[in-house]
Amino acid sequence: MKQYEVKNVPRYFEPHVNDCFANAYATVLSYMGNNPNFILTDYLNFMYDEQTEHIGINFFFRATPTVEFSEEELNSSLELAYLPATSMFNKTSPIDEVTDKDKVQINMYIHEDQDIAFTRLKERIDENKPVIVAVDLFYMHFHRAYQREHGLHAIIVTGYDEEKRTLKIIDKYKLSSSDFDGEISMDEMSQSRLSECPLNNPMVGEYKREIRNLWMEIDIDPDFKMNVERIYSIILESCKRMKGQREVLGHECGLNRMEAFRKDLLLKKESFMDRKLDERETYLFKTYYNSAFKSISRSRMRFKVFLEESNLAEKEDLGEVLEQLENALKRWDICANLSLKLGIKKSIKLVDDIVRQLSSIIDIEGEIINKLTDISLTRDLVTVSKNIKDQEM
Amino acid sequence: MINVKQEIINSIKEITVGHDIQEFIEEVLLSDLGIDSIKYVELLVSIEEKCDVEFDESDLGADALKSLGDLINLVNKTLEQKVS
Incomplete structure (x- = not known):
């Protein structure tokens, strides 16, 4: 024994x-x-599928009847x-x-x-x-x-x-x-x-x-190393996803999908006007969106911690990005609470409050992506000019 | 005149199971009453109905509120804002 x-x-x-x-x-x-x-650290992203009403970050949050996943499904989020x-x-x-x-x-x-x-x-x-x-x-x-x-x-x-x-x-x-x-x-x-x-x-x-x-x-291989290039890879890929330049698991993603989700919520509100929310719709807001918005808020918090700990040379430029990430994650959290409140009270007017928060989030996260793109491009230019100088010498 | 403390106790009794709260002790932590972030929003909705107030959306997160004392301060602040 x-x-x-x-x-x-x-x-x-x-x-x-x-x-x-x-x-x-x-x-x-x-x-x-x-x-x-x-x-x-997963890539900064947002996904929305009109057909299923599912949302997600780098995969959709959805109920699944299995613990088996394909390689593609398991590798949509993490660079490292x-x-x-x-x-x-x-x-x-x-x-x-x-x-x-x-x-x-x-x-x-x-x-x-x-x-x-x-x-x-x-x-x-x-x-x-x-x-x-x-x-x-x-x-x-x-x-x-x-x-x-x-x-x-x-x-x-x-x-x-x-x-x-x-x-x-x-x-x-x-x-x-x-x-x-x-x-x-x-x-x-x-x-x-x-x-x-x-x-x-x-x-x-x-x-x-x-x-x-x-x-x-x-x-982990004994030679596995974290370095600054890999940090930039995560930032760059996040920018591409949020700008809609990448498909993830065969789906478009990023800020445009957030806008599509926001518009569809307004359409939903119209359809709720003359009737009560049914059991499925109540669950959608009270449980599904509540939990999904909380997860997205946490993903923005993860990305903020990742940037804070990255110790990049552009630390000063990142200050504003960190503030905006804090703002965004708080708003995602408010969306989660509003969604839960909507499910409890069945008060349709709360959709307007969620939509208003989403509009602000789209603006804020758009600015975050623009700034991170600028930081990455500057970094690329510095690297290219350094390489040219090295070749000339 | 609304008895805010009593209404909070009534709301807590409604949404929690197994926590027989009898008196309002400001130091008691909401987490010790079995109130997590989801139950917290349920609690605020219940207080809104009983006290005829509406909390600001930024007050719906449970992070800043730890105790019954914090909660009554929030309700009183919201009631004052309504009057003014």
Whole structure:
């Protein structure tokens, strides 16, 4: 009977993280000595699809009945990380191998066999590598959702004790009221990892999201380095996306999509005039847009932290951008609260307030993108002239 | 005359389960009453109806308000603005 625990794993939580998965990735990245505020920075962006009414940042926020994702779906947001498609774990295929040495690799594995999943978990822990594991909160005794609500959640396993049949876990994603650091039984974990995770919402109806022992392994090449060029790549790509010069997952994105969303909200308001909001529409505002706007607000906060920590030479020029990002993220947060209030009160006139905030956001984020483009172009000119000088010498 | 403290207590009782608040203690934290950012907006909507006020949209975020004392200050400020 064996036991082992990875020591000194940080109890990481920052309010600007994307979600519980990102918080778990950030925990492991910090443990590995990397700054998650760079690696987990996603591009500044906005997406809107009229057909489904979904919005998003670099992918759409939507209910999905699976934990399996394609390579394209998993790689639309992050410059510095590579996620291969979710795959069935196979011990004989190359594992622990980093495909792109310039990126942090996050492998998402599933396996129906609990023993294989647990054996792999123990192998990684024995190598001092904490493992990120997906669970159904319905079976997690420490969470307020215990025996009340199903939901996919990510936690970090740092140790195991075969004799006591327990696992040491960390769950510090406080945005969903998680704050646990201790032991749970292997039985509790098994039930949670094999849950069918039945879910229901008025936009899609009833569906299941089988967890299938999903787990994530993070590996980094020893030569992986963060440098200023990579910071500029994130800024430049953000500018292109926001200007509508890039398609993401086959969809247009950026400020024009924000304007289309704003106009469609006004059309919606017209259609609400002579009737009450139905269950789906109430859910759309009270839950879906509320949560999506909050996520977008956090993404603007992430981008602000990323710029603050980037230590770029153009620091003075960035001062105004940082102020505008702060302004934008507050307005996205106000949109989230207004949307929730609309869903509770069913007061259609609140659409006007959301639309007014969105108009301001479009102006502010347009200015942010113009300034960041100028900073990037200046940087390019300096680099080109330096290269010419170097060649002449 | 509206008894603001009592209306706040009534609203909290309506939206929280398992927190039997009996008296208004200004130091009590909203988070200790099980009020998260979503419940906070529900609470403000309920107070708006009971006290016939409308909060400014920038006051809907729970970040700046930590305690019952902060909350009554906000309600009183909004009532004063309505009168003026």
